[in-house]
Amino acid sequence: MMPPPNVTGSLHIGHALTFTIQDILTRYYRLQGRDVLWQPGMDHAGIATQMVVERQLDAQGISRHDLGREKFIDKVWEWKEQSGGMIFKQLRRLGASADWSRQRFTMDDGLCTAVRKAFVRMYKDGLIYQDKRLVNWDPKLHTSISDLEVVTKERKGHLWHIKYPIEGEKNSYIIVATTRPETMLGDTGVAVHPEDERYKHLIGKNVVLPLTNRLIPIVGDEHADPETGTGAVKITPAHDFNDFEVGKRHNLPMLNIMDENAHLNDTDTVPEKYRGLFRDKARKVIVEDLEALGLLDKITDHVSQVPYGDRSDVVVEPMLMDQWYVDAQTLAKPAIKAIEDGDTKFVPANWEKTYFQWMRNIQPWCISRQLWWGHRIPVWHGPDGTCFCEETDEAVFTAAEKHYGKTVELVQDNDVLDTWFSSGLWSFSTLGWPDKTPELGRYYPTSVLVTGFDIIFFWVARMMMMSMHFMNDENGNGLVPFKDIYIHALVRDEKGQKMSKSKGNVIDPLILCDKYGADSVRFTLAAMAAQGRDIALGESRVEGYRNFATKLWNATRFCELNGCTYDAGFDLNTATHPVNQWVISEFVKMQEAVKNGIEQYKFNEAANALYHFAWGIFCDWYIELTKPILAGNDEALATETKKVTSTILLEMLKCLSPIMPFISDEIARNLLNDNEFSFMTENWFDVRKLSTKIDKYNTAGRAINWLVETVTAIRSMRAEKNLGGKPIPLQIKPSTDEAAAWAREFEPLLRSLARVEEFTIMAGSDEFAPDAIQLVVSDATLGVPLGSVIDVAAEKARLTREMEKTQKEIDSLSGRLANENFVSKAPEHVVNGYKQQLDDLKAAKAKLDEAFETVSKIA
RNA sequence: GAGCGUAUGGCGCAGCGGUAGCGCACUUCCUUGACAUGGAAGGGGUCACAGGUUCAAAUCCUGUUACGCUCACCA
Incomplete structure (x- = not known):
């Protein structure tokens, strides 16, 4: 399964790594004669895509509201057809041999059907519901976003200590400390720790909330930490996640004081003076007013963690509103068990801890987004608020008619679904679900998912949950979407720094490909893909593997110059000379190492085995050893040697072809004089063909080792005695x-x-x-x-x-x-x-x- | 605060129970007919530190230090 890149995306080095690995696996298993499907596609990236198109419209002075929903969506499709999916062209440059004709898109007709089917079923099963909870509201993009799309940043700020007067007691105050004084207008309580001696006696009393003169209670709650701040904390249930919980425990009212732009809103809760002020401006005014009233005790410096939207980069506002949720806790149970039972394995296995930690503490998943681009929620609201959710529009209207006993006007929900909702169905929706297609039977559960650790939560976990809910065996037990999940490294720059546009240290894989060839880039990534460690990519390394590619060319040239033509009928079992027997046995060892390396996701081992054999054995010794044989007058031996050379060269290239597909095919075409040739349709060399000879061939190794040792000893002496090259x-x-x-x-x-x-x-x-x-x-x-x-x-x-x-x-x-x-x-x-x-x-x-x-x- | 990871020659990394390897860089030599994007020969590491287990530890265990990453956070 190819993790669908984002439709707006272009190829970066992380893509290059992940797709190189996937392509290596694909090409390798094809050589093994397996029926391999590498399913490509893209997701529609709701927020990102909408932003791109809005920005384009903005440049023409048009807002999406000018166009209206339908026309705007048409524009997005237009954009998608023209500019979307650029990444796939780039992937081909990298040599990715996916099944391009089967490409899918999360908004294509088939997947839309799957999304609707999935939503309706989950709705009817009670796994999707509407609820009024606090969500992360992005005041710039005007949509809710998920916890995972919020990044917390450290910001220097202040802690304002505010005096809240106790009701009915003159000059008696409780001092609360806050980083967000403007939210005080929405306070509905003050919490102190029940055991806190300083405040215990105040529990049950009220304070007069300054600036509004509302009476709010002092409650005892363990959330208040006597060690922090003043030990007394103001409670704003509608604008803070912790306060929300406290509010629920004490039945405090939840007062929303902001609008969708994070301006103080027009409700009775907000005193007129402050209405319409942006939260930052409101903070300033409120602090001034408190100061004037003598209610500001002090201001201290404070570093706090501030939540930002990762797309919009503005401070996220927790808001109380109606949204659609998935009961993730229920879905997570089988998804957790599948990993516990080993039905699906993480490679390296440590990642299961990360997965478990998140899955076991999973929160309801907010799936509604206040966007236009995406799958519109298939729920229609009747005049009295009754919801109708069916697989087809006709069924919706029929149901509504039945409910009301007459035809009424229905309004479809305005929101769309989180992109990850549709991506979560990817493993089976792309194979044709909900239809029972042959592909679904043939390829599901899939073999492996290759991806980076950064999307374990976003996507892997969600796909596990969705797949196991919808895909079942004959006993109704959930079927896992894939057997292995290979989590690869993050590519960093030479110094180990995370690449980012702002740091200017991004390495563009396409530029590298232009400079050194796609094969060199692929080989470098494979050679550095050791498990459990990030990749610090330096250009010199790529250069080194470019040289390796050149070396292969030159070795081939030697073979051609010496008439080493490939003979398909030649049997390696007939090799008689120790040098030939030795290179065959070394080849077998290398081939085994490549096989094990790839099958165990140890791509660096596979790459190193190839590099060592090709350069250190084949070029440095074997070719040198064959020179006197080819120049000698033993015709039969020379013929044997030529055939061994060409056969080993071709088989070596075959082993290399999953990692370096371009050069291996190219050289093979030369060698075979066949312009159509490709290793893609070939079969892996079967070492069992050599089973009767291999022991003997390994013995030849002792002789060659002696020869090598002897030659090296003489050369070493020669260098030491400065003998130069004289005989x-x-x-x-x-x-x-x-x-x-x-x-x-x-x-x-x-x-x-x-x-x-x-x-x-x-x-x-x-x-x-x-x-x-x-x-x-x-x-x-x-x-x-x-x-x-x-x-x-x-x-x-x-x-x-x-x-x-x-x-x-x-x-x-x-x-x-x-x-x-x-x-x-x-x-x-x-x-x-x-x-x-x-x-x-x-x-x-x-x-x-x-x-x-x-x-x-x-x- | 919790979890995960990393510390190995100048640099980047393998190895993860049997007396340290690779690539790059470095030194010396080499225009012999595959290749100077090359060839030959070399130098360089008490494997972060301290304990422990073992016949044997870079490799396993415990602790310490340093540096990353992820998650949750104190208003």
Whole structure:
């Protein structure tokens, strides 16, 4: 399931990450032969979209009210057709291989039907109801918004200490402290802690509310914290969430003193003088008036948490009004249980704690918005206020006629639904629900949802609730919308800072793609997508993977230049040379790592396995090792090697194709001479084809490791002695028959890779020439006669250093092996491993001793 | 206040019970016919701190410190 991006959105780096991961999964499972549906779509983003279109109209000097509801909605659709969904074009640039033809939109006909059906059913089940409660009112956008759309910001303000005169007692006051003095006009009580000695005796008395002279009671309530402020708190139930609860407990009246613009309203509650004043202005005037009356005790500085609307960025006003609610508490129960029971798993699992915490304390979900753009609430109000809610308009009118016994005029509710209401149905509505479509049967429950942690509440939780309510098995139990929920990291900038437009540190993925290629960007994101940590994205990293892509091109060029044409009929089981067998076994290991990485959502492991194999094994060693073979005169071996090379290259690209689809397809087309080719329709290489050979191939690895070690030892010496690139003679004295065989077999490779001219294999009894530098490797000692007298002192020092180092390791290992506890308690393979290491070290030490002796004889 | 997370070479990160790895950066050398967006060889870390468990701890447990994030907050 693709989390529907917002219709107004454009691609940012977070999208790039989430869609890259989804695309990797999609492409990978297609290679595995699975029937993959990646369902794309968008949501209609009620507030955001309405804002965009209103802003456009505003530029022409038109307000939406000038147009009227219907015409305005037409305009929004117009805008949607023209500019909406830009993000999908950008996603294609990134290579996202979603099922674009199945694209859905939360306002399309099918989803509108689903929304209506869902609403009506929930209404009739009593899960949707109208209620008068405090909501977060956005005075700029003129709509309610949900708790999740409110961001609290720290603001420096003041605490005003106001004297409230006690009724009937001269010069007796209770002092309340408030951050919002203007709300005092709506006060309907003063609360003190029931046990607070200072105020206990006042409980039950009234105070005369200044400026209005209303009498309001002093009540005892635990909400009042004796430690905070003055210990006495004014209660404004209609404009504060805590006060609302206190008000309910003590049956205090709830007086709304503001209008939809957060101006003091025109009711009798508000003294005429203040009516129409914006809340900030009212605050100033009221404070002045209190001061004049001598009722202002003092003003102190105070830092408070102020709620802002995340879209409008204005201070949200809690308002008492009628809104529609979903009984989220009831819906949450099965949704919580599904996670508890593991029917749906969070990856990484820690996120379930976040989910539980929110779900277990869930509040009624306010779903009505005072907007025009969205799904209009399918409820009609009769003249006496009776509500009619049915699946079709006809049914509504029939029901109303039945109720009233005659035709009456009905008015549809003005509000629309929260966008997340329709998004909450996404997992099944996009598959055709409420119809029983084949897709619904085939793909539901879906396999995985990939998303960021920031929308666990917004969307994941809501989709869990809605899906489990509407989708049931034959026993009527809720079915989860997806088996796994993979929560990925947040992309930050290089320094780990959250990207934001105001900081100017946003990285535009499209610019990165232009600069380094979409594949490099994808690979970077995959390589950095380790679980449980945010991604600090630096451009140098992308550059590095661009170089990786170039490296792949060059490797391909080498193959083409050397006639490594792909032969579909070639069987990797027929490889005879250790070098070829080795690269096949390394490929199998890499393929396994990629498989596990992707299947376990450890994309960094998959990416690293590919990088290491392609560059560190295939390019650095395999290609180098094949050069002398291809140039040699063993035709059959050269042919075998060419076929192994091309096959491994192609299979490697296949493993890479989920992460780097562009370059892997492109190279494969070259290699195969087939412009239509794409890995999208290919199948993953089945390692079982190699089952009879793989052990043998792994054995070839020992031989190649020896070869690599030997070559490296010589190169290292070469660098140390500043020999440059000139050819050298090499004497090899093997200490085992196996090594002797290797030395014979790899003679041409050693000559080429270590730039060896005269090549001799010595018997165990032979002595190295006095001018030979001696190098100790596994199972052999190497001698490099330099043709001139060596620096005996330097050689002795070098050998001594190595001897000491080896001895130190021998001591540490034998110490460990001498420990009874270790040998008896540690697992056998560990003990044996150490024993083997010790043997190897001892053998190396013996060879070093011998070398030292030889050198010593010179002096 | 509650929950979650992070502390590993100059930087960015893996590893999460068996004697520290990767990329970038750094040093030296290299225009040999895939590639200088490259090749070869190197240097660099007592894995935040203190205890504990274990034959064995960067890795598990407890505590401390620092820094993030999320949720709830005091009027």
